[in-house]
Amino acid sequence: MSDDQPAITLYRLQACPFCERVVRVLEEKGLNYQSRFVEPMHSDRDVVKRISGKRTVPAIVDENTGVTMSESANIVEYLENSYEGAA
């Protein structure tokens, strides 16, 4: 939204444990991210579908690498590998 928007955007659902799992890793690594909170109703999450092809959250868009990804285990693994030693 602003010019200083973080490179990582996290699509998340309030109180979703899989999303919080990703947040924990982002925080541990000291990575800047911007959260976009989406609809609890799976069928209404068109914005997530458009960016990732699926309606599941969490999903991240990382402009540092051009990666868009869903599934918390995959995202955690991606962050661990891409930002090894960060923070």
Add this chain to the structure above:
Amino acid sequence: MVDFEVVELPDHDAPAVGDTAPDFTRPLVEDEYWEDASLSDLTDDGPVLLVFHTMDGAFPATYIWNNLRDRGVPDDVQAVGVSISSPYEHKTFLAEREVDARFFSDPAAGIATEYGIENDLDDMAGITEHRPAVFLLDESREIQYRWVAEAWPDFPDYDDVAAAVSDL
């Protein structure tokens, strides 16, 4: 409208035309998601019509936004609402009213304090909301037009609002 005196609101302390509107950051709700955003993020993109209104379920919120929508105001300027309603309620309101606007969620009414437009609601213990008010801001957040409710309820002159937007 009615054949008796409508209840007046006390004096307010809102910024005036020519003042710089205070900046703030809150969750900004659009049709598909919400994310933290600053008022200055929006004014950086162009003028903003900042509309403080009652919580979303109350009829004045519906009246104000229906009237702005029907005059096409949100087509001519970034239209931005603020109320104490949660992001979930904002999403429902925007979808149901088909209003092309984005709403900030300010449940603790901190922005009402910042703008000097708090409205303590009678017999709703613990709830303060924003007194209805409209500010038209240019790209530097300078106030070009202002309306602040003086009665309860009170509504802006929508033609004046539309004219102020046209004059930008």
